[in-house]
Amino acid sequence: MELLDNFKAIEVETPVDKIIRQIRSLIVSGYLAPGDKLPSERKLSEKLGVGRTYIRDAIKKLEFFGILTTHPQSGVVVNGTDISAMEGLFSNVMKIERPDFFSLVETRVSMELFSVQNATKRRTDEDLKNLEKALEAYEAKIKISQHAENEDFLFHLKIAEAGHNAVVKTMMLIILPDILAIYKKENFCGEDEKLKRLGEHRAILDAIKEKDADKAVLLMQEHLKNVLEFSKKIL
Amino acid sequence: MELLDNFKAIEVETPVDKIIRQIRSLIVSGYLAPGDKLPSERKLSEKLGVGRTYIRDAIKKLEFFGILTTHPQSGVVVNGTDISAMEGLFSNVMKIERPDFFSLVETRVSMELFSVQNATKRRTDEDLKNLEKALEAYEAKIKISQHAENEDFLFHLKIAEAGHNAVVKTMMLIILPDILAIYKKENFCGEDEKLKRLGEHRAILDAIKEKDADKAVLLMQEHLKNVLEFSKKIL
DNA sequence: CTCCTTTAATTGGTCTACCACTTAACTCAT
DNA sequence: ATGAGTTAAGTGGTAGACCAATTAAAGGAG
Incomplete structure (x- = not known):
């Protein structure tokens, strides 16, 4: 046999x-x-x-x-055949694994740092324009509404795009909505911190513009510090 | 919209x-x-x-x-769960669209560095035993066979598990088989380099055991350097 | 002739009956 | 009591019928 x-x-x-x-x-x-x-x-x-x-x-x-x-x-x-194939895979696997919030956020931070570093090296002029546009959208939404989480995350996604790594961007696409959902449920984003966040976004964009990798990574790390702490508390 | x-x-x-x-x-x-x-x-x-x-x-x-x-x-x-289970998952799709190999490898390196760093901080005694076992399996396979890629990757997967981040581990599970497939196709793993790799694995495991994060990251970086160069060439 | 309403056909979603094969229990001759 | 041979229950595999939602066509009012 x-x-x-x-x-x-x-x-x-x-x-x-x-x-x-x-x-x-x-x-x-x-x-x-x-x-x-x-x-x-x-x-x-x-x-x-x-x-x-x-x-x-x-x-x-x-x-x-x-x-x-x-x-x-x-x-x-x-569907389009660019990265959509992987996107389907990721989301399917994710459904099976059911990750915890801390793992999600921790992974996000790791990837964001990686992305922003790449972005300082590889960003094109078009990337800068997209980032600028995303930042303005965020600012506009803050002034008229309480909920600007979508625009916040969108800016981060644009950074991932500026990093020009399709795999990382896809991963961000899968992870961010999950994190966003928990944000909204726990009402994490305080009203008073929005302007602070906007300023941080601006600073990060400047660092990307100046191609200052170390500075960008440091700023991003500081920017995401609160989220990481928050996810630890939930755990 | x-x-x-x-x-x-x-x-x-x-x-x-x-x-x-x-x-x-x-x-x-x-x-x-x-x-x-x-x-x-x-x-x-x-x-x-x-x-x-x-x-x-x-x-x-x-x-x-x-x-x-x-x-x-x-x-x-x-079934038992193993990396081999996921093997060939991409192979169906690859015929339609070959994912960007460099992005895959670059992402892998980033996640591996992140994982090994976590592993030095969070590894349990059981993790160490699993790593030891995976290393022995790799060594055993080298001595009797030409193809030890599976066991090689399995060791890296165990490191991801020792990092105790479910999301990262899942992503590794998806990415590694894909990289593995290209390895095999391009015949990347040279016969003479296997013993060198084994030694590097051993050193990484030791660093994890000693909880020396900096050393572990450095060793891993060196260990994956060739792969990254290789992926650039293919690009 | 135009636009809205109504209607019929088509779509993917779901369920159920039937199929061939496997498996285990049972029968009966040894 | 034992073994092979037989039978019946149970399994996943397959196909077709029915369902609700969508869509495009037909009809009628303006």
Whole structure:
């Protein structure tokens, strides 16, 4: 028995894999571009001569990787192929692991420091413009509203983009919403601290502009200090 | 609008996610040990009050992560968790879009430095035992085989575990197999460098044991230097 | 002719019945 | 009492029917 086990991993191609291969070829051949809708499950099922269950499984698998997105009662569309594949993976794994808040924040801090350091070295002029715009949006939101968490986080996301590391940016995209949710629930962002935060953002942006890595990292570290302390308390 | 889109993936917990959480809790609570059979799909469907389709979807997803394995017409069993479970997870997707290797490696280095630093502060005695075991497994594999990449990476994964940050560990779990695949394809690991690597692993473990953070980080940095250079060349 | 309302067709989501295979219990000849 | 042969219950696999939401087409009022 055990000896024969070695030969067992041959695996015939399952119907699902066949379907995946077909859909994949439709995409790589350019017949299906990002944004296009897939033929309906019934049509595919009939065309490929298999049950709809198989089609659904195949779609689900591709959706799992972030290649497709199903819109209920509407259709299945093809996603962009830049980093979306990883994005789907991350969020799926995250659901299974159920991380604690402290780990999330600690990881965020680590990545932010890494990102801001990269940003000082790699930022383009366009990055600077985006950062400036994000900062202004934050400032504007503060003046008219109580809740500016979204704009706050968006600025940090732009820093990650300016760091020009797709993987890190994707990770930030996955982690930040989770942290944001807890922020809102615990009402972490005090009213009086917003102006202080705005100033810190400004200082960080300046450091990025001046390409002063050490200064940027230091400022970011100070900026995120409170959050880290806060997450320790919750723990 | 476009800015807020990034955070828009709010996600309400689907039935499938609920089931996954329940099955997971059965496993982590020890009620289901590796090798055990899951209750049948019908039983679960009745017990949890949902259709069998949902149960099947949940099982399929967990199977995808290597946590479960279904034996047709027989049952579903719980696997041990290992890096090999995730191996090849990306391989399906890679055919469509090859992720930026340099970003992957750069991110890995950043996280490894972060992890090893945490490990020096938080490692338990059990962590040390696991690291020791992983190191021995690596050494043993080197002596009998040419390919010890799995064991190499497993050691690094154990360091991430010793760092006691669930998020970072999860990210490593996702990134490492992908890097591993490229390693194998490009045949990066030279025969002569294996003993050198083993020694470096040993030194890192010692630094963790002695709780010398600075030394551990420095050693890790040196250890990963080649990989980073290599990824730059490929780029 | 235009715009709003209504209606019919189509979509993905869900459930249930049936299938082939496995497994364990049972029967019966030895 | 034992063993092989048989049978029945249980398993995951598959397909099709039905559901609610969406969407596009048809109809009618202005």
